[in-house]
Amino acid sequence: MSFVLGPIIKARFLERSNRFLVRCVADSLGCLSAHLPNPGRLWELLLPGATLYLNRVADSQGVRSTARKTEHTVLAVEREGRPIFLHTHATNQVARYLVERRMLPSLNSARVVQTEVTVGKSRFDFLLRENGEDLYLEVKSCTLFGNGVAMFPDAVTERGKRHLLQLAEMGRSGLPSMVLFLVHYPGVRWFMPDYHTDFDFSTTLLKIRKDVRILPAAIGWKKDLTLDEKVKVLKIPWEYLKGEVKDCGSYLLLLELKKERVIEAGSLGRIRFERGYYIYVGSAMGKLKARIARHQRKHKSSHWHIDYLTQEADNILPLPVRSSQRLECEMAQSLCSIMQQGPARFGSSDCQCVTHLFWSRENPLHAQDFHRFLQSFRMRSP
Template sequence: MDLEAPIAEGLFIKRLNRFLGIVNIKGEYFYAHIHDPGRLEDLLKPGVRVYLRQGRGKYPYYIYAVEASDGLILIDSALHSRIVEWLISEGYVLNGYEITKREVVFNKSRIDFLLRKGDAQELLEVKGCSLLKGEIALFPDAPTIRGRRHVKELINAVNRGLEAYILFLVVRPGAKLFKPNWETDPKFSQTLLDAVKVGVKIIVYKIGIYRWKIKPLGKIPYAFR
């Protein structure tokens, strides 16, 4: 899958709030939108090289990707569903399924996809994972009430006789194992464990970025402790 190339690169200076940072581009300082609600503390460090796209709002840039020890890391969370849609269409995950609907309203939440394979229909929720500690990918990197609500809705779906998946899209090539982040969000982690117990299925899939193309790196295992 091809990605749009950045229009500029620079150095990250500091984060002002959840969605705004300052970058240095050739000696000039600019505001840059951060399109990822996570803390990103292991990625957005002062002095790290960042890649930028044209801003979508009042700021001139938004941070698209960042250099890390394990490669170029995408931090534009708006692309996660699009990447998973491509992975499904190319048969890398959920081979044989087709997407019949996007942004599916279920109870009071929106679930990313409704899938079909023959007569079977399944709900699929996508979560992007960018936190890496050692070789372990962790989600979430900040407490997520919304994420927990989505998992609860998948539990409700299974209890009503539907099938449901949650796919963690790991954007860290160095990851070899995925775990829920009990330390940061024990409520989400417990809800995810409860979901698996009732039959919600988990997929953890890893990708990398090479020359502004998404490279599928395959499934990785997960554990709860």
């Protein structure tokens, strides 16, 4: 089954101009801008040179729409030789197709009654009819996966959390509800909320799981962007999550220095820091959110080596790795193989590691090796 109108154009990803616009280059068209109908971070997918699948926006007569600034839309991106569907609006069409064809085991007696249904102050994707009862269905598109695990969301979503709370309230009041997490990659077994990225959404999902039906399902796409007819229902390791979704663990700080600086780093003395990107590895086995918030404050008393560097950094991005285990030193050892080591003993005076600070001229978020490293700690099978 195809959900794409018109021919597919392949292009190479160059950069993301904003949340909904990318720059890319196609052999037949040259450099162009395309609409990206997906607000997620997509860091591990939109890497320099990644293959994008585009189509040209036109009306039913094939005439270009004049209501849009861009002529093309991003439909998918290739990862590991397979297209990963990115079009969040079209994902609802896919969900409807799966329901109507009875391809979702727990919804094989349901039919679509209405789309875009408003209840209170929230709007949900579908109203279904199942065994004579109404069922409200919200669809979430999931593209974050690795090591047999799929996770949602890949960015903080207040709207997603609000949907969960509203659906749970409806469920408790006698209005059955469900969330369908549609994972656009078939090679996974487990589904989990991304508690590293959105702790509040994840804790909310755990709290409401008895009031809302939760269905994670994995699908696949062929090279011509037709849907593979196989659907896999994924497992959610609730007991594992109860032990891991806590405000503790390790973290990375991604710091950018736009120019070279000489910084007084406490007991380490004066250190010359080249311009570029630095990764610092730390841990807090309690109050992790508070520790990260402290690092992001510019005005504070300097206590650790990293405090001196954060005060000089032009940009700071925290990357939490929540876990019941202290992974700090293991993460530092793994980083040694993909980044250059920083000053000796930086952040590691209380352990045997050479350093907990690493450097790269280019942004690590643009490197596939860095995302593999990050997923190896964030996305571990239970």
